[in-house]
Amino acid sequence: MVDPTRRLPEALVETARAFADGTARPAEPRDASTVVLMRRGRPAGIEVYLLRRHLGMAFAGGFCVFPGGGVDPRDFDGVAGWAGPSPEAWAAELGTTREHATALVCAAVRETFEESGVLLAGPSEDSVVADTTGEDWERDRRRLEAREIAFTDFLAGRGLVLRTDLLRWWGSWITPVFEPRRYDTRFFVAELPEGQVTRDVSTESDEVVWMAVPEVVAAVDEGRLAMLPPTYATCLELYDLADPQEALASAGSRDRTPILPEMQVDADGGYLHLPERLVALGESVAARRSGGPA
Numbered sequence: 001m002v003d004p005t006r007r008l009p010e011a012l013v014e015t016a017r018a019f020a021d022g023t024a025r026p027a028e029p030r031d032a033s034t035v036v037l038m039r040r041g042r043p044a045g046i047e048v049y050l051l052r053r054h055l056g057m058a059f060a061g062g063f064c065v066f067p068g069g070g071v072d073p074r075d076f077d078g079v080a081g082w083a084g085p086s087p088e089a090w091a092a093e094l095g096t097t098r099e100h101a102t103a104l105v106c107a108a109v110r111e112t113f114e115e116s117g118v119l120l121a122g123p124s125e126d127s128v129v130a131d132t133t134g135e136d137w138e139r140d141r142r143r144l145e146a147r148e149i150a151f152t153d154f155l156a157g158r159g160l161v162l163r164t165d166l167l168r169w170w171g172s173w174i175t176p177v178f179e180p181r182r183y184d185t186r187f188f189v190a191e192l193p194e195g196q197v198t199r200d201v202s203t204e205s206d207e208v209v210w211m212a213v214p215e216v217v218a219a220v221d222e223g224r225l226a227m228l229p230p231t232y233a234t235c236l237e238l239y240d241l242a243d244p245q246e247a248l249a250s251a252g253s254r255d256r257t258p259i260l261p262e263m264q265v266d267a268d269g270g271y272l273h274l275p276e277r278l279v280a281l282g283e284s285v286a287a288r289r290s291g292g293p294a
Contacts, residue, residue, distance in 0.1 A: 016178040016263035026177035029184040031100075033108035034068025036170065036234060037118060038244040039192040041212045046238050046247060048216065049116060049198055052207040063226045064216075066234075067115035068108070068185070074150040075103040075110065081155060083125035084165025093169055094186065105164050108188045110151040114144055116208075117199035120167065120190060121160040128163060130195040141201065166190050168251035170237075172258040173230040176272070184258075187234060189251060191244040213238045217285060229261060233278050239285050 018024040037049040050064045076099055078087070085093070091101035113119045113132070122128040132141075140158075143149045155162060167188045175182035192198070200208045211219070216235045219225040227235075237254075241247050255277065264273045 016176075018178075027180060027182045029174055029182040031071040031104065031107075032069060032183040032185040033071065033104050033111060034066045034185055034187055035108050035112045035167070036066050036187060036189045036238070036247075037112065037116060037192055037198070038189060038238075038247060039210065040243050044242060046213050046241055046244055047210045048213060048235065048238070049192075050209055050211060050216070051115060052209075063228050063231070065228070065231055066187075067112045067118075069111045069115070070183070071103050071107040072110070072147065072151075074147075074152070075106040076100075077106075077150060077152045078102045079106065079152045079155050079162045081121075081125075081159075081161035083122075083161045083163050084167075090164065104186050105167065106151055106162070108167060108186070109162060109164075110144060112190070114141060115201070117141065117201050118192060118196050119160075120163045120193065121155060122163055123159060123161070125161050125163075128166070128193040128196070129160070132196060133199065138201070166193070168248050169256065170234065170251055171254065171256045174258055174260040176261050176263065178263060185230065187230070189244075189247050191248065214289075218289065221286065221289070229272070229274065230259070233259075233274070233282075236278065236281050236285055239281075 015024070038046050039049075041047045049067065051067060052062070052064050078099075087098045087102045087105075090105055091098045094101050094104060096104075109120045117132050117137075119129050119132050140149070140154055144151060144154055167190050170187040170189045172184065172186050174184050198208065198210070213235050216225065216227075217232070217239060220227045220232050220235075238247055241250065259275060259278075262273045
């Protein structure tokens with residue numbers, strides 16, 4: 001759960017102190033995009049798609065994550081076919097430049113395809129690719145993952161339009177300054193397109209699963225799943241929503257102030273400071289799960 005009293009390892013506290021007193025300098029955060037891929041639960045609610053990263057991965061090894069990754073320089077190239085909000089509209093919403101917004105959106109769609117086989121694109125601005133399981137699709141997916149082909153060339157070669165209208169910006173998290181690898185990650189939400197299926201294709205994960213959001217929260221709280229705060233907090237935010245459409249509709253009215261967790265140190269050690277709204281939400285969900293008042 002989001003526990004503001006949970007103490008962090010002393011070695012991590014010492015590292016944080018070095019950054020606080022200027023002895024060490026934090027790494028510059030790298031831009032990243034991640035997509036919370038959703039489908040309707042049975043009988044209701046939301047199921048999300050999770051990948052468990054290989055234990056040997058330099059970042060978040062062994063943790064369950066949503067599809068996503070770093071922005072590639074070629075994501076700044078943009079695409080010829082673009083449906084939905086314009087790059088300028090995305091720039092205004094994300095609070096950045098047109099070029100930067102284009103790269104963040106392209107990275108979100110590209111990484112989702114690379115890590116799940118799901119493609120938010122179609123032959124026209126009001127259609128979506130129906131099936132991406134064929135060997136020709138898999139060949140292109142592997143080429144994208146290996147950076148042998150740019151995303152814009154992949155879409156243009158197939159005559160596809162990027163369906164940015166299927167995405168909603170959910171929020172942003174920045175890795176704490178005491179971490180050696182840091183990311184400025186934009187979280188997007190999207191519903192699994194009708195007809196498409198996820199596939200266990202990512203070379204960075206050793207297991208994938210669709211799970212109902214309440215099951216995810218329970219598994220993390222009980223120690224059966226390892227999950228970083230941004231992923232877990234996002235699941236808490238989806239906990240009470242009826243279906244993916246409600247999540248998409250509510251994205252624009254959320255507090256999407258970027259979250260940068262900070263280390264707080266007192267006489268008993270260090271703990272991670274998170275926004276009070278997330279702490280309160282975690283406590284409310286935990287109380288309901290235990291049968292107490294919200």
